[in-house]
Amino acid sequence: MAYSASYTFFIFNFLFFSISFSSSNGDVPDDLLESITVSRMEKTTHLHFYFQEVLSGKNPTAVKIIGDGRGFGTTLMIDDALTQGLGRDSKVIGRAQGMYSSAAQNDIAFLMVVTFAFTEGMYNGSSISMLGRNHVVDDVREMPIVGGSGAFRFARGYALAHTVWFDPNTGDASVEYNVSVVHF
Numbered sequence: 001m002a003y004s005a006s007y008t009f010f011i012f013n014f015l016f017f018s019i020s021f022s023s024s025n026g027d028v029p030d031d032l033l034e035s036i037t038v039s040r041m042e043k044t045t046h047l048h049f050y051f052q053e054v055l056s057g058k059n060p061t062a063v064k065i066i067g068d069g070r071g072f073g074t075t076l077m078i079d080d081a082l083t084q085g086l087g088r089d090s091k092v093i094g095r096a097q098g099m100y101s102s103a104a105q106n107d108i109a110f111l112m113v114v115t116f117a118f119t120e121g122m123y124n125g126s127s128i129s130m131l132g133r134n135h136v137v138d139d140v141r142e143m144p145i146v147g148g149s150g151a152f153r154f155a156r157g158y159a160l161a162h163t164v165w166f167d168p169n170t171g172d173a174s175v176e177y178n179v180s181v182v183h184f
């Protein structure tokens, strides 16, 4: 039984994932075949888009769900459009879905927990997960990419964000993102 389960796993890897694989030596007992290393070629992908946050009007894409304003603990749920160009009417290529919270007591820094879900082109249906600190007063903020799905399985990397436009009265903003990810 142990042999056949391992063997199935091995074939499964071979058929669906693997171009090349290696095992450390020829003496591996059959029931340790699961430890075979599957190696694939990594790619680096650079993505450039704009994050459009709308708090104003009848159809805001960012809604406060916790807290009393912009103070410590305030949390917003977002479903912001990601566009190809800077203008809000530019082509939508995905959504930034998730939330962010004011996470600094004596500063303006957010904990960002956001999925970039792509809806166009070769990345339609794939997503990237970002988790990090957004010290919004900095010109450029760096946040880690901690994973992904679809074309971005096993993704890791970083996002650079720069606020291009911000309306202090409404909180509406357009933020430029450059995302660099290594994935398979």
Ligand SMILES: *[C@@H]1O[C@H](CO)[C@@H](O)[C@H](O)[C@H]1NC(C)=O
Residues within 6 Å of the ligand: 119, 120, 121, 124, 125
């Ligand atoms: C993206 O994928 C969805 C689901 O498969 C599909 O309905 C939609 O038409 C696709 N969009 C584009 C622009 O290809």
Ligand SMILES: *[C@@H]1O[C@H](CO)[C@@H](O)[C@H](O)[C@H]1NC(C)=O
Residues within 6 Å of the ligand: 048, 140, 160, 161, 162, 176, 177, 178
């Ligand atoms: C993104 O990359 C472009 C092209 O290299 C550059 O002009 C822009 O300043 C970058 N923006 C950020 C936020 O990194």
